[in-house]
Amino acid sequence: MYDQTTRAIRVTVTPAFLDEQSTPEENYFVWAYTIVIENLGQEVVRLRTRYWRITDALGRSQEVRGEGVVGEQPLLKPGESFEYTSGAPLPTPSGMMVGAYQMETVGGEMFNVDVPVFALESPYEKKRLH
Template identity: 60%
Template sequence: MQFSETTRMVTVTVNPFFLEDESDPQKNSFMWAYHIRINNEGNEAVQLISRYWKITDGLGRVQEVRGEGVVGDQPLLQPGDSYEYTSGVPLQTPSGFMGGAYEMISSVGERIHVTVPTFSLDSPFEAHTVN
């Protein structure tokens, strides 16, 4: 499933996927990867300065992560450019969700808070029901 959101002409698209080979349900260890694409659809350059994640597991436990850039990079996106990366997240429950934001700075020095859409982390080890 794909999740997407646009803030100030910057679109963030997320594709999460469960890593069964790196998970061990008997030890309450569940691993996901997520692929992110950031598109600059605006008229000025923007640079990703920092990230914020709010990760919630299936029991409602919350972990917050803040840091510079993404995967060791602070990409500069000119108008029309995109940047992609893949990262991962472990949980102690078979499901959860996460979302967050990127702090970016425009070519004229304006700080922009770009929303990363909240996305679900669903493993095959949890039954799903439709309400």
Template identity: 60%
Template structure:
């Protein structure tokens, strides 16, 4: 599990390889990742946007930006959390993802929360530094 706290917002990530959706012979490797966003601070916040940098083992980078996550812009009151699962296909058997969320306080102030870098590696394979 990967974890990072920024501005009193904790983000944890648990990636897992999805062999049933992957086709190594077609150079398609798919991972799911479960993310929990927990508000450790005193202010109610809303997740507005996401930004991902996805790098495969060949150094190819895909940048993804968009509103919310999985079609939602969740509001997190102090002490609450939001959990979701999404996925990522790669053309290589390993990679790394890192990103951030743009959050908004009730006052309208916006700020960024880091998503910890996490590795996408096949099970039972020695992890590589990507």
């Protein structure tokens, strides 16, 4: 589990490798990640956009931008949280993701909330000792 707090908005990420959806012999590896966004502050905020940078084990990155998450732009009052699960495929047995959400206050102020870097690991990754 990974978590990070920006401006009283805590983002917690729990990734999980999906062996049943992966085909390692074809270099196709799939992860689910569950995210909880908690409003620990005093202002009402709405999640407007998302940004992801997904990097595979060879250092190749792709960026994803879009409105909301899983088709929603959740409104979070103080003390409320929103949880969702999404997924990401990679052509390598490991990788990492990092991102940000753009939030908007009731007054129209926009600000970014960081999503912590999190590892995408599978049992197919060869372990190396440093």
